[in-house]
Amino acid sequence: MNSGMKPPVIQVWFFAFCWICMMLGAAHVAAATDDAASYPRVIVAEPFIELHTGAGKGYPVYHVVDRHEWVEVLVRQGDWFKVRDRLGKEGWVLIDEMEKTLSAPGVTTQFERIKKEHFGARTYEGGINFGDFEGSAIMGVYAGLNFNDNLATELEISKATGQFTETLVARINILSNPFPTWDSAPFFTLGGGYMRNKPKSSFVFANPTSDLFASVGLGYRQYMSKRVFFRADVKQNIVFISDNNNGDFLEWKIGFSFFY
Amino acid sequence: MENRVFLFLLVLTLGFSLGNVSAAEADGANITEETSGDAEAPLEEPLITPTVKRNKIKLARIDTEDFLIGIFGGSYSIEDFGVHPVYGARVGLLLTETFFIDATMGFSKAGPSSAEKLFNFDLLTEQERELVYYDVSVGYNLFPGEAFMGDDTAFVTTLYVSVGAGSTQFAGDDYFTLVGGIGYRIVLTDWMAAQVDFRDHIFESDIMGDAEIKHNIEYTIGASWFF
Numbered sequence A: 001m002n003s004g005m006k007p008p009v010i011q012v013w014f015f016a017f018c019w020i021c022m023m024l025g026a027a028h029v030a031a032a033t034d035d036a037a038s039y040p041r042v043i044v045a046e047p048f049i050e051l052h053t054g055a056g057k058g059y060p061v062y063h064v065v066d067r068h069e070w071v072e073v074l075v076r077q078g079d080w081f082k083v084r085d086r087l088g089k090e091g092w093v094l095i096d097e098m099e100k101t102l103s104a105p106g107v108t109t110q111f112e113r114i115k116k117e118h119f120g121a122r123t124y125e126g127g128i129n130f131g132d133f134e135g136s137a138i139m140g141v142y143a144g145l146n147f148n149d150n151l152a153t154e155l156e157i158s159k160a161t162g163q164f165t166e167t168l169v170a171r172i173n174i175l176s177n178p179f180p181t182w183d184s185a186p187f188f189t190l191g192g193g194y195m196r197n198k199p200k201s202s203f204v205f206a207n208p209t210s211d212l213f214a215s216v217g218l219g220y221r222q223y224m225s226k227r228v229f230f231r232a233d234v235k236q237n238i239v240f241i242s243d244n245n246n247g248d249f250l251e252w253k254i255g256f257s258f259f260y
Numbered sequence B: 001m002e003n004r005v006f007l008f009l010l011v012l013t014l015g016f017s018l019g020n021v022s023a024a025e026a027d028g029a030n031i032t033e034e035t036s037g038d039a040e041a042p043l044e045e046p047l048i049t050p051t052v053k054r055n056k057i058k059l060a061r062i063d064t065e066d067f068l069i070g071i072f073g074g075s076y077s078i079e080d081f082g083v084h085p086v087y088g089a090r091v092g093l094l095l096t097e098t099f100f101i102d103a104t105m106g107f108s109k110a111g112p113s114s115a116e117k118l119f120n121f122d123l124l125t126e127q128e129r130e131l132v133y134y135d136v137s138v139g140y141n142l143f144p145g146e147a148f149m150g151d152d153t154a155f156v157t158t159l160y161v162s163v164g165a166g167s168t169q170f171a172g173d174d175y176f177t178l179v180g181g182i183g184y185r186i187v188l189t190d191w192m193a194a195q196v197d198f199r200d201h202i203f204e205s206d207i208m209g210d211a212e213i214k215h216n217i218e219y220t221i222g223a224s225w226f227f
Helices: A009-037 A118-122 B004-038 B114-119
Strands: A040-041 A046-053 A061-066 A070-077 A080-085 A090-094 A102-104 A122-132 A136-146 A151-161 A165-175 A186-201 A207-224 A226-240 A245-259 B067-078 B082-094 B097-110 B132-151 B153-170 B174-187 B193-203 B212-226
Touching: A009 B082, A009 B097, A046 A080, A061 A080, A070 A090, A122 A151, A122 A226, A136 A165, A136 A245, A136 B153, A136 B174, A151 B174, A165 A207, A186 A226, A207 A245, B067 B097, B067 B193, B082 B212, B097 B153, B132 B174, B153 B193
Parallel strands: none
Antiparallel strands: A040 A070, A040 A102, A046 A061, A046 A090, A070 A080, A080 A090, A122 A136, A122 A245, A136 A151, A151 A165, A165 A186, A186 A207, A207 A226, A226 A245, B067 B082, B067 B212, B082 B097, B097 B132, B132 B153, B153 B174, B174 B193, B193 B212
């Protein structure tokens, strides 16, 4: 009876995603083969550099390249570089060894390393967080833009699934970072948005409701390593249910974020 | 004869001297101009104009591959509703050589439960039988290693564990889900890897009357591409 039903919208988007991935994959492979002749080269200045079989300290060293030999740098994965020597042997070298090579006579090679200092000067950030929303488990994602060291804005979408209702929360926040140079620092948030409550399907006669809300909050962020930092938030939400009725909901979340 | 010779030599001498005088006059005129020019203003044009173009050195960008995009398919056991095929996609980000983050989304569809088969009734509509799950998990590369095939082929491999949280949409509701799993990834080429995953999706549901902790276990095989 339902054989002619159209697939749900989400599945259409899923297939579109897979198709885009395949196109990207094909383009990536094509680009890789096109650029075969243009890999940068560096010259080994230390007595030798070690080539590991894989991108990790756990992988064994299977080949070394001597001083004054050059290697082509093919790809980077985290702090590891895949290189190819004159004889065609490929292997992975750690950034610490790569930074002792020379890219031109007398010029030491330099690679971009994300350090703590970049954290304070970040522009974009995004992350996921999990927590509690008045007894219901809540899960959210957010994307933020830092205008300057002290002021940022972010858009947050969260979903709380409770015993009786599901709540979708869309919020815009303004953040104040009074201590941008500290690795561990508090911050303050002020925001507002839209909240939609959908009762669980076992409550057949209940209707979904949607309301505007405002929130004020306090947070804590801790720089971890590379591009990752830890973030904890507590917010007090005031929901404008009707003219003479407001609801208070306390929400706390912890999560991991990335910055660029 | 002597007169002719003398006449010839005279003409020659005159010719020479006339030529010299005219040259001297011309030089003299130029010199005069230049010196007068020098006295008034410095030279405006440079003496030498190089025509060599400076090469702009462009530092090569090294391709960074920290992202992973993959698809997978396999079996998903929906507790109370049987085992059914699942397919999905994941996006991964390599944090360090040991940690990575995965965002996964999967689709499955439940069949009739044993109760529905025994008593011949429908607990859920067709639309409610569609299951969609999405989650974000942190993975830890527990045992990196290599796999050897034949005499001279080796692939880089890693056994990893992952924990995460997300949501499962089923029977018209969203359930907050915890996900824990173990997987094995084998890196086939520079840009592609294959992986096998076992994951347990844990959530609380009251579809069958009482609120119970459900364990939906899935096992999938997938392929991922590095970007």
